Amino acid sequence: MKKIFSRPRSLKKAVFHYCPGCGHSIIHRITCEVIDELGIQDRAIGVPPPGCSVFAYYYFDVDMVESAHGRGAAVATGIKRAHPESVVFTYQGDGDLAAIGTAETLHAANRGENITAIFINNAVYGMTGGQMAPTTLLGMKTTTSPFGREDKYEGHPIKMSEILAQVNGACYIERTAVNSPANIRKTQKAITRAFRNQIEGLGYSLVEILSPCPTNWKMSPVEAWQWIDDVMSKEFPLGLIKDTTGRGDAH
Amino acid sequence: MLIKTVFAGFGGQGVMSMGLNLAQAAMMEGRYVTYLPAYGAEVRGGTANCTVSVSDEEIASPVASSPAFVVALNQPSMIKFQNKIQSGGIFFLNSSLIKEPLLRGDIEIVQVPANAAAEDMGSVKSANMIMLGAFIKKSNLVNLQTLIDALAVALKGNKKLIAINKNALTAGYELV
Amino acid sequence: MTGNAAIAEAAIRAGCRCYFGYPITPQNELTEYMAAHLSRREGCAFIQAESEISAVNMVYGASVAGARAMTSSSSPGISLKQEGISYLAACQLPSVIVNMSRGGPGLGSISASQSDYFQSTRGGGHGDYRTIVLAPASVQELADLTRRAFELADKYLIPVIILGDGMLGQMMEPVEFKHEAPSALPVRAGALRGAKGRHSRFVRTFTSNPAELEEVNWSLFRRYQLIQKQEASCENYLTEDAALVVTAFGIAARIAKGAIKQARALGLRVGMFRPVTLWPFPSEQLKELSKRAKYFLDFEMNMGQMIDDVRLALEGGGDVSFYGRPGGVIPNPTEVLRVITRVYHQKGLNQ
Incomplete structure (x- = not known):
């Protein structure tokens, strides 16, 4: 019998610890597929964050180093500058990239650090138990915005991709989602481009991925997928936000 | 013998380069030397000073409690250091800018009209090197020629500046 | 040569090729020296980072990739670096951190002070860790101990702090460098350079198993005991x-x-x-x-x-x-x- 589907080489043979319906498992898998496709398993160095994906190194079969909360872009900068032949990617959540690590992210992008950021936006702090994130939507209830996020008290959801698009050193920014087979395919393409840009030395690339967190959203996985379409992607519109690479293979 | 000298004046008068030149020359003569600048906000527009210690043996403290020599380029520096200089020490005063009489009788005073002499030579900027020339003549800390040789290091071989500074050093040397 | 420049030159001669810093008085001459000598040079990295926090995390990245890396600052900036130093200690990453300390607490003064002794010798950041702390007293010793710092960091896989002060950094004394800069250092074993011809590795500090973390702490503790036995000097x-x-x-x-x-x-x-x-x-x-x-x-x-x-x-x-x-x-x-x-x-x- 012909084998038509198998585990990517750069994904370890391990059982994910993620909740049912969580986007991390899907994003891990497609990232590993990209690493395989590009043949960079032996050059890749990943920088996972604190948070649910802190154990990413149990799954990615590439060199990995955990960073302190928010410091991924600085750590990746250090690795890439010390060892330019490597292909360095950060894997960061919304609290990490858009709150505590805003400065590191913005300035790495501004320097045009030749690295790839995979930015998981699930509008909530997952591992710590569902607190308000910088990307939490207005009206959304979390454990630290129990009355629903209100701009007057808790501020607005921050759009990091749009902000980073203003920064000259960032060459490619796209927002995708993993809530349907079509969107997952688009996400995989975007991740491929973000890695390719680095391999070709084009500068800072970021893929923001709207990712379901059924547990903290208190929804079923199916409802969570639907919610991304109906609500979340209205605040965070999907699509290409910036591309100065001139590669012309945008989909 | 350990000799400590303080150079003091307004920021911009070139007191740091006086100290640096002396330190460089002393090093070239094979002496132990430390150069300690007052730095940071202290030197933004206000008075600046530095301490140069020269010795034939290892220097313990680079800080001067009571320097043997003080070179003051302006009035505030004269006031600041007049009570710190050690008894029997020499106080070098830029008499072009310092008019107040000194209140101590146990130290020697050398008056150098450095600004006036520098203006005669074409630029008031050379006043510091005129003071340094005069200082070397009286203090005998290093040879004038070593000091001139040291200029090449501080001025990174800039021939025009070296010539101007050399003339000012020599003029100051002959002034006292 | 100023003390600050002497540290920088000694670091380069010790094979330090990666420097990351953020301006603060009274250590700027060190950063400036590194900018002049390491930026735009093949195989070298110099970044004026957006903060001391970023700078120390860049050191973390460069060290994990196997390079001799260094950052420097003065007291308030060192407070910001403490998070990173704790991570460096946890991951056992060799690194050198220079503190040309100034008066505190708070923004304090830019004048020389020794008020960071506790912070330097008691860890400073969170967790049960130590750093080697070297305290030079002359410009020559700044140069000598900078070299020593890199050697100790590599030998014991530990962050090493050079605790100077503003006066040492600013003062000038004759200094003799006894070593030439090496053309290239061998990459440290255990560095992450991509899993070529070997299994992938990871460097981490977090574990959900307290017993596992206890074992990490025990092994650190045993190394600290060894350092106490072998490296105390006066x-x-x-x-x-x-x-x-x-x-x-x-x-x-x-x-x-x-x-x-x-x-x-x-x-x-x-x-x-x-x-x-x-x-x-x-x-x-x-x-x-x-x-x-x-x-x-x-x-x-x-x-x-x-x-x-x-x-x-x-x-x-x-x-x-x-x-x-x-x-x-x-x-x-x-x-x-x-x-x-x-x-x-x-x-x-x-x-």
Whole structure:
């Protein structure tokens, strides 16, 4: 019998610890597929964050180093500058990239650090138990915005991709989602481009991925997928936000 | 013998380069030397000073409690250091800018009209090197020629500046 | 050469090719020297980072990739680096952090101070860890100990702190560099360079299993014990016949030495014990000295920090007086001489 589907080489043979319906498992898998496709398993160095994906190194079969909360872009900068032949990617959540690590992210992008950021936006702090994130939507209830996020008290959801698009050193920014087979395919393409840009030395690339967190959203996985379409992607519109690479293979 | 000298004046008068030149020359003569600048906000527009210690043996403290020599380029520096200089020490005063009489009788005073002499030579900027020339003549800390040789290091071989500074050093040397 | 420039040159000659920093007085000459020598050079990295936090995390990244890496700052900036230092210690990443300390707390003053002794020798960041702390007292020693710092960091896989101060950084003294810069250093074993021809590796600090973390801490602790046994070093100055021993480190030791010379000229039997490594503190050496000398005068440019280690080392076996000036005030040798003379007479040592 012909084998038509198998585990990517750069994904370890391990059982994910993620909740049912969580986007991390899907994003891990497609990232590993990209690493395989590009043949960079032996050059890749990943920088996972604190948070649910802190154990990413149990799954990615590439060199990995955990960073302190928010410091991924600085750590990746250090690795890439010390060892330019490597292909360095950060894997960061919304609290990490858009709150505590805003400065590191913005300035790495501004320097045009030749690295790839995979930015998981699930509008909530997952591992710590569902607190308000910088990307939490207005009206959304979390454990630290129990009355629903209100701009007057808790501020607005921050759009990091749009902000980073203003920064000259960032060459490619796209927002995708993993809530349907079509969107997952688009996400995989975007991740491929973000890695390719680095391999070709084009500068800072970021893929923001709207990712379901059924547990903290208190929804079923199916409802969570639907919610991304109906609500979340209205605040965070999907699509290409910036591309100065001139590669012309945008989909 | 350990000799400590303080150079003091307004920021911009070139007191740091006086100290640096002396330190460089002393090093070239094979002496132990430390150069300690007052730095940071202290030197933004206000008075600046530095301490140069020269010795034939290892220097313990680079800080001067009571320097043997003080070179003051302006009035505030004269006031600041007049009570710190050690008894029997020499106080070098830029008499072009310092008019107040000194209140101590146990130290020697050398008056150098450095600004006036520098203006005669074409630029008031050379006043510091005129003071340094005069200082070397009286203090005998290093040879004038070593000091001139040291200029090449501080001025990174800039021939025009070296010539101007050399003339000012020599003029100051002959002034006292 | 200024002390700051001497550190930078010595680091380059020790094979440091990656430097990340953020401006703060009084250590800017170090950053500027690195900018001039490491930026735009093949195989080298210099970044003026967006913060001290980023700078230390860039060191973390460069170190994990196997490079000799360094950052420098002064007191308030070192506070910001503590998070990163804790991670460096946890991941056992060799690295060198320079603190040309200034007066505190808060923004304090830019004048030289020694008020960061506790922060440097007690870890500073969160967690049960140590860093090696070297305390140079001259520009030559700044250069020598910078090289030593890189060697120790690699030998024990540990962050090493060079604790200087603003005065040491700004002052100039002749300095001799005994080594040429190597063209390239071998990549450290265990570095992450991509999993070529081997299994992938990861470097992490987090574990959900307390027993696992306990084992990590045990192994760190065993290494710290080894360092304490092997690396404690000190300078004894005129202590053979001393009735009174001044204990001081860094620039304060220089000032004390000046005072001691004057005290000797007055016929007082005074010497000095200067720890060169603040952690590990040379406790054994001080304890040994206390068999000959009973009276100690601890002198620091703070209100008494190292004195805790002096007392711990003496285990009640000596009489310890203290003199200190906080906030960035620089005591002069005559002032210290007055204190020495007073203590000498109070303790009846002139009889």
